[in-house]
Amino acid sequence: MNALNKMLGGRQGVVGLLILATLILVVFPLTLDAFRLNMVGKYLTYAFVAVGLVLCWGYGGILSLGQGVFFGLGGYCMAMFLKLEASDPESTKIQSTPGIPDFMDWNQITELPWLWVPFHSFTFTVMAVIVLPVLLALIIGVALFRRRVGDVYFSIVTQAIALILTVLIIGQQGLTGGINGITDLKTLLGWDIRSDSAKLLLYFINAGLLFGCILFGKFILNSKLGRLLMAMRDKEERVRFSGYDVAAFKVFVYCVAACFSAIGGAMFALQVGFMSPSFVGIVPSIEMVIFAAVGGRMSLLGAVYGSLLVNYGKTYFSESFPELWLYLMGGLFIAVVMYFPNGLAGLWESHGRKWLSGVTRKPATVIASPAPGITPTPALADKKAASPLEIQP
Amino acid sequence: MTSPTGFQMNKPVLAIEGLTVSFDGFKAVDDLNLYIDRNEVRVVIGPNGAGKTTVLDLICGKTRATGGSIQFKDRELTKMNEYDIVRAGVGRKFQTPSIYDNLSVFENLEMSFPAGRSVFGALFFKRTQAVLERVNQVAADIFLGDLLQQQAGLLSHGQKQWLEIGMLLMQDPELLMLDEPVAGMSVSERAQTADLLNRISQGRSVLVIEHDMEFVKSIAHKVTVLHQGKVLAEGSMESVQNNPKVIEVYLGH
Numbered sequence: 001m002n003a004l005n006k007m008l009g010g011r012q013g014v015v016g017l018l019i020l021a022t023l024i025l026v027v028f029p030l031t032l033d034a035f036r037l038n039m040v041g042k043y044l045t046y047a048f049v050a051v052g053l054v055l056c057w058g059y060g061g062i063l064s065l066g067q068g069v070f071f072g073l074g075g076y077c078m079a080m081f082l083k084l085e086a087s088d089p090e091s092t093k094i095q096s097t098p099g100i101p102d103f104m105d106w107n108q109i110t111e112l113p114w115l116w117v118p119f120h121s122f123t124f125t126v127m128a129v130i131v132l133p134v135l136l137a138l139i140i141g142v143a144l145f146r147r148r149v150g151d152v153y154f155s156i157v158t159q160a161i162a163l164i165l166t167v168l169i170i171g172q173q174g175l176t177g178g179i180n181g182i183t184d185l186k187t188l189l190g191w192d193i194r195s196d197s198a199k200l201l202l203y204f205i206n207a208g209l210l211f212g213c214i215l216f217g218k219f220i221l222n223s224k225l226g227r228l229l230m231a232m233r234d235k236e237e238r239v240r241f242s243g244y245d246v247a248a249f250k251v252f253v254y255c256v257a258a259c260f261s262a263i264g265g266a267m268f269a270l271q272v273g274f275m276s277p278s279f280v281g282i283v284p285s286i287e288m289v290i291f292a293a294v295g296g297r298m299s300l301l302g303a304v305y306g307s308l309l310v311n312y313g314k315t316y317f318s319e320s321f322p323e324l325w326l327y328l329m330g331g332l333f334i335a336v337v338m339y340f341p342n343g344l345a346g347l348w349e350s351h352g353r354k355w356l357s358g359v360t361r362k363p364a365t366v367i368a369s370p371a372p373g374i375t376p377t378p379a380l381a382d383k384k385a386a387s388p389l390e391i392q393p
Numbered sequence: 394m395t396s397p398t399g400f401q402m403n404k405p406v407l408a409i410e411g412l413t414v415s416f417d418g419f420k421a422v423d424d425l426n427l428y429i430d431r432n433e434v435r436v437v438i439g440p441n442g443a444g445k446t447t448v449l450d451l452i453c454g455k456t457r458a459t460g461g462s463i464q465f466k467d468r469e470l471t472k473m474n475e476y477d478i479v480r481a482g483v484g485r486k487f488q489t490p491s492i493y494d495n496l497s498v499f500e501n502l503e504m505s506f507p508a509g510r511s512v513f514g515a516l517f518f519k520r521t522q523a524v525l526e527r528v529n530q531v532a533a534d535i536f537l538g539d540l541l542q543q544q545a546g547l548l549s550h551g552q553k554q555w556l557e558i559g560m561l562l563m564q565d566p567e568l569l570m571l572d573e574p575v576a577g578m579s580v581s582e583r584a585q586t587a588d589l590l591n592r593i594s595q596g597r598s599v600l601v602i603e604h605d606m607e608f609v610k611s612i613a614h615k616v617t618v619l620h621q622g623k624v625l626a627e628g629s630m631e632s633v634q635n636n637p638k639v640i641e642v643y644l645g646h
C-alpha cells in the first residue's frame with residue numbers, strides 16, 4: 001500500500017492523476033459528440049509519444065527527433081493486420097488478384113508478400129506492435145550509446161532514421177501503400193471499428209493504455225533508475241565512474257519510449273482507420289517533441305495536457321486560419337524554450353499552485369513542509385512525491 | 394619478509410609499469426612506473442602539464458593507454474570497462490566537484506551504494522536498512538550528517554568536495570584516487586579534509602594529486618614528483634623537497 005502510494009506520487013500525485021482521469025474518462029465522453037471524441041482519442045495517441053519523450057528526453061536527456069519511427073512502426077503493424085482482414089477474397093473479388101490488399105493489386109503484385117503473411121495472426125500483430133519498435137530502438141540505442149554518441153549528434157541520427165523510413169515506405173508502394181499509406185481499415189476480428197459504439201470503446205481502451213503507460217513511467221521515475229537518469233543528465237562521467245553502465249540505462253529508457261510510441265501508433269490506426277508515412281517522418285516527430293515541451297518535459301501528466309492542447313489548437317487554427325498554423329506552432333515552440341522551459345507543468349508549479357492556494361485560502365505551507373528531524377526516507381519520499389506535475393528545480 | 398606469504402603481503406595493490414599515452418605524438422605520460430602499497434597514502438605532485446590527471450584518467454579507464462600495463466590486484470585495468478574498474482574496487486574523484494546538483498545529499502550518496510547497478514536492479518532497488526545506515530554513517534564522516542535533505546547544488550564548494558569523497562566511500566573502494574581534493578577550500582576546511590583523509594585511509598590505499606604543500610605534508614606517506622610524464626623523484630616529503638632536480642622544475646618556482 002505504501003509502495004503503491006509512493007508510486008502514484010503521494011496525495012498530490014493521486015489528485016493530479018484523478019483530475020486527468022476525470023477529464024479524459026468522464027468529462028470528454030459526456031460533453032463531446034462522437035466525431036470530436038474520436039478526435040480527442042487521436043490526440044491521446046500522440047500523448048503516448050509525449051509521455052515516452054518525458055522519460056527519455058526530460059529525465060534521460062536523450063532528445064530523440066525520430067519518435068515518429070516507432071509510432072509509425074506500431075501503427076503500420078496494426079494497419080497491416082486490419083488491412084488483411086479488410087481484404088478478404090469476397091470483398092476484393094473485382095481485383096485481378098482477389099484476397100490481397102487493394103494497393104498491391106494496383107501495383108501489379110499478384111501474391112501476398114512474405115512480410116505480410118504473419119500479419120494474418122492477431123496474436124502475432126499485437127506482439128509485433130511492441131517487439132519490432134523495441135527491437136529497432138535496441139539496435140539504434142546499442143549502436144549509438146555504446147559508442148557514446150550523445151546530445152545533438154544523437155538527435156541528428158534519429159532524424160536521419162525518420163527520413164530513411166519515410167523514403168522506404170513511400171518508395172515501396174506495392175508493399176506499404178506508398179504515400180497514401182494503408183487506408184480503408186474496416187474491422188478488427190470481425191468487429192466494425194468504424195461504428196460510433198466501437199469508436200467509443202476504442203477511446204476508453206486507448207485512455208486505459210495511456211494511463212497504464214503513465215503509471216509505468218511513474219514507477220520508473222520513482223525507482224532508483226529514475227534518479228539515475230537525472231544523475232546521468234547532470235554528470236554522466238560521475239555515474240559511469242560510480243560503477244554504472246551508462247549506455248545500458250540510456251538504451252533501456254529509449255526502448256521504453258519507443259514501446260509507448262508504438263502502442264500510440266497502433267491505437268491511432270485502430271481509431272483513425274488508416275496509417276500513412278505522414279506520421280513517421282521528421283515533421284511529425286518534431287511536432288511530438290513540441291507536445292512534450294509545451295506540456296512540460298519533466299511531467300508525465302503535463303505531456304498529456306500538452307498533446308491535447310497543441311492538437312486542439314492545431315485543429316482549431318487550421319480550420320479557421322490554415323496558413324497561420326505553422327507560424328503559430330513555431331512561435332509556440334520558441335516561446336516554450338525561451339520563456340517557460342518546463343512548459344505548462346512548470347507554469348502550474350510556479351504560478352498556478354500559488355493562485356490555487358490563494359483561492360482556497362489554505363496556507364501552502366501545510367502541504368509542503370516536511371517535518372524536521374525525522375528519518376530521511378519518509379521525508380524524502382514526501383518531497384519527491386510532492387507534486388502532481390512533478391518538476392525538479 | 395622473504396617468505397612467500399611475506400612477499401604476497403608486500404605486493405603492491407597497484408602496479409603501473411611502462412605506462413605510455415600519446416596524444417597526436419605528444420607523450421603526456423612516458424614510460425611511467427609507479428607502485429602503490431596496501432594502506433599507503435601516496436601524493437603525486439608536479440607542475441602543470443606533468444601528466445598527473447592523465448595518470449588518474451588512465452587508471453580509471455577514462456583514457457586508454459598507448460602502451461604499458463596497470464595491474465590492480467592482479468587484474469589488468471587497461472583492458473577493462475570503466476564500470477568494471479569501479480566494481481573491481483577503484484574509486485576516483487574528479488578535479489571539479491562532480492556531484493548531482495538536482496538530487497539531495499542523501500540521494501547523491503545512495504546513488505553510489507554498490508547495489509542495484511544493473512538496469513533491472515536499479516528498477517527494483519529497495520532502500521533497505523543497510524543502505525540507510527551506510528548513508529548516515531558516511532554522511533557523518535564527511536561532515537554532512539545534518540544536511541542529508543539539502544539539495545546538493547546548494548552546498549558550498551568545500552561541502553561539494555566532501556560529498557564527492559563521500560560518494561566514493563559509499564563504494565568502499567580498495568584504491569581511492571583524489572584529484573585536488575582541497576582545491577578551493579578554506580584553511581579550516583583543509584584541516585578537516587586532512588583529518589578526514591587520515592581517517593578514511595585506514596584499510597585502503599589512497600592516491601592523491603595535490604598542489605597545497607601544507608596539506609601534502611599532513612597526509613602523505615610518500616610523495617611522487619611527476620615531470621613531463623615521467624617520475625622525477627620519489628620518497629618522503631622531506632627527501633623530495635631537498636631534491637635539487639625537484640627544486641629546479643617545481644618547488645623553486
